[in-house]
Amino acid sequence: MIDRIEQIRAEAERAIGAATTLAALEELRVRHLGRKAELPNLLRGVAELPPEQRGAVGRAANEARQALEARIAARGAELEAAELRERLERDRADVTLPGSPAAPIGHLHLLTATRREIEDVFCGLGFEVHEGPEVELATYNFDALNHDPAHPARARTDTFYVSDDVLLRTHTSPMQVRMMQQHPPPIAHIYPGRVYRRDSDATHTPQFHQVEGLAVDVDITLADLKGTLLAFARSIFGDERNVRLRPHFFPFTEPSVEVDVSCFACRGTGAMADGSRCRLCKGTGWIEILGAGMVDPNVFAYVREHGYDPEQVQGFAFGMGIERIAMLRHGIPDLRLFYDNDARFLRQFG
Numbered sequence: 001m002i003d004r005i006e007q008i009r010a011e012a013e014r015a016i017g018a019a020t021t022l023a024a025l026e027e028l029r030v031r032h033l034g035r036k037a038e039l040p041n042l043l044r045g046v047a048e049l050p051p052e053q054r055g056a057v058g059r060a061a062n063e064a065r066q067a068l069e070a071r072i073a074a075r076g077a078e079l080e081a082a083e084l085r086e087r088l089e090r091d092r093a094d095v096t097l098p099g100s101p102a103a104p105i106g107h108l109h110l111l112t113a114t115r116r117e118i119e120d121v122f123c124g125l126g127f128e129v130h131e132g133p134e135v136e137l138a139t140y141n142f143d144a145l146n147h148d149p150a151h152p153a154r155a156r157t158d159t160f161y162v163s164d165d166v167l168l169r170t171h172t173s174p175m176q177v178r179m180m181q182q183h184p185p186p187i188a189h190i191y192p193g194r195v196y197r198r199d200s201d202a203t204h205t206p207q208f209h210q211v212e213g214l215a216v217d218v219d220i221t222l223a224d225l226k227g228t229l230l231a232f233a234r235s236i237f238g239d240e241r242n243v244r245l246r247p248h249f250f251p252f253t254e255p256s257v258e259v260d261v262s263c264f265a266c267r268g269t270g271a272m273a274d275g276s277r278c279r280l281c282k283g284t285g286w287i288e289i290l291g292a293g294m295v296d297p298n299v300f301a302y303v304r305e306h307g308y309d310p311e312q313v314q315g316f317a318f319g320m321g322i323e324r325i326a327m328l329r330h331g332i333p334d335l336r337l338f339y340d341n342d343a344r345f346l347r348q349f350g
């Protein structure tokens with residue numbers, strides 16, 4: 001009897017050691033220790049043995065069962081660890097790979113990117129950015145800005161009117177007045193945004209974008225304007241650029257100027273390396289980029305009760321077209337390309 005027990009034990013131990021999967025091991029457990037297996041049956045029959053055999057057989061069978069249970073548990077742990085190792089090996093994830101989706105889709109429109117670049121330059125110079133309404137009172141768009149009642153821009157042929165005294169702003173300059181009503185001096189602001197004019201050709205669209213600038217204090221001069229715009233021109237068009245001011249007229253600045261930047265195609269010489277005339281600046285060496293001037297005392301008078309006594313304060317203002325800046329800088333020949341939304345055009349500026 002004891003021999004049989006040892007035989008079962010040896011056989012089972014060999015089989016357990018050779019099991020290669022947890023499923024096979026479970027099968028062995030059922031075969032050797034399950035309810036119908038031989039060893040447990042032997043144990044159950046111990047009570048019927050002659051008393052002198054019971055002790056030895058019982059002990060041997062119990063030991064065999066415990067030994068097999070322990071073997072199965074140990075082999076099970078081994079197989080589990082091996083299976084885990086294998087699964088980890090198979091599932092290995094490279095955490096250094098880029099996430100999915102990997103690449104960002106799309107990019108800013110060139111006009112948005114240009115606007116932000118301009119904003120960055122002026123923020124760096126200490127200007128705040130403010131936005132205002134595109135549907136504007138004629139009062140802010142024209143009257144407060146010292147426009148003569150007969151000024152041609154007021155004409156219905158040039159301006160989109162919503163009603164007799166409400167219109168789509170034709171420039172960002174009305175923000176000068178709105179902001180001076182809200183902020184006492186000193187102020188240094190820029191006002192980016194959309195503007196509207198009844199115009200349509202290769203260099204005019206009915207809607208376009210401007211950035212207005214306004215700085216007011218007790219001692220702001222034309223030299224501050226020139227220095228500010230020189231810093232702007234160099235940031236956008238290159239460190240070697242210069243600016244020049246030419247006399248001009250705007251109703252709301254006095255004196256008024258047009259500002260030119262030295263041509264970046266011919267380095268201001270007006271001629272290309274081969275001696276031909278520079279086409280960008282038409283041989284002049286200068287490119288017009290914006291309008292500006294010293295705030296007209298009549299404009300300050302309009303906001304006098306908000307802290308802008310024309311005898312006390314002075315300041316400069318400027319206004320530029322964002323499309324124009326982007327066209328010059330990137331050699332874009334037709335304004336309408338910005339709005340056609342042809343991806344082949346837009347993708348060049350990603």
Ligand code: PHE
Nearest residue numbers: 171173250291292317318319
């Ligand atoms: N508002 C003017 C325009 O649209 C530009 C400008 C702004 C001129 C501020 C002088 C001062 O043409």
